[in-house]
Amino acid sequence: MKMKSFFSRNKRRIIRYGGIALIIAGLVVLIWPFYINFVMVRREADVLASWDEGLASIETGDSEVDDQTSGKETELIDPEQKLPFKISIPEIDMEWMVNEGTDSRTLKQGPGFFIGSAFPGETGTCVVAGHRTTYGAPFSRLDELEEGDKIMIETTGNEKFTYIVTGQEAVLPTDLSVLENTDYPSLVLSTCTPKYFATRRLIIFAKIVGQLPD
Numbered sequence: 001m002k003m004k005s006f007f008s009r010n011k012r013r014i015i016r017y018g019g020i021a022l023i024i025a026g027l028v029v030l031i032w033p034f035y036i037n038f039v040m041v042r043r044e045a046d047v048l049a050s051w052d053e054g055l056a057s058i059e060t061g062d063s064e065v066d067d068q069t070s071g072k073e074t075e076l077i078d079p080e081q082k083l084p085f086k087i088s089i090p091e092i093d094m095e096w097m098v099n100e101g102t103d104s105r106t107l108k109q110g111p112g113f114f115i116g117s118a119f120p121g122e123t124g125t126c127v128v129a130g131h132r133t134t135y136g137a138p139f140s141r142l143d144e145l146e147e148g149d150k151i152m153i154e155t156t157g158n159e160k161f162t163y164i165v166t167g168q169e170a171v172l173p174t175d176l177s178v179l180e181n182t183d184y185p186s187l188v189l190s191t192c193t194p195k196y197f198a199t200r201r202l203i204i205f206a207k208i209v210g211q212l213p214d
Contacts, residue, residue, distance in 0.1 A: 081157035082119040088152040092141040124181040132191040139191035163206035
């Protein structure tokens, strides 16, 4: 009876504070993805700045490294230092570092290189996957690309490759035929579509400039 009496006396207060708590929880759910994207974009800007400084040091022969990178080891799966690499798409104002792997942890840091696919500039298909709406949303505007748009890649070894977009296609997640190797250097970018539903995969096809098939 005491408990029932307590709720009766405080019914309005309980409803009011309960409503406020639900509103706050709803705002957190709505704002959290935007906050994560903001943090990831800021982090990526710092990573790209460090990348440019590192390449400048290599070109000038300066072997010094800053306090943030000293003492850290970089494990590469290729001896020619093609990973990680920077991908830039001027048409959609995109520039991100691509790391090794396409597991969920790696893709939270940015686009990922599909292990087993061709390295940039090599014969075969280089496959890169990335998020479209979360974790910085690196591939948010991938659907805006058109035939002839340029995609630039710069490797850790300071190699530079330019690809041109040849088309795009939305496929089921189980359709792996779009990842098949080509007999020339090609590039495939993969992300979810449509936005916020991710029932299919948006695939961007591109081939390297200067080494195009007949």
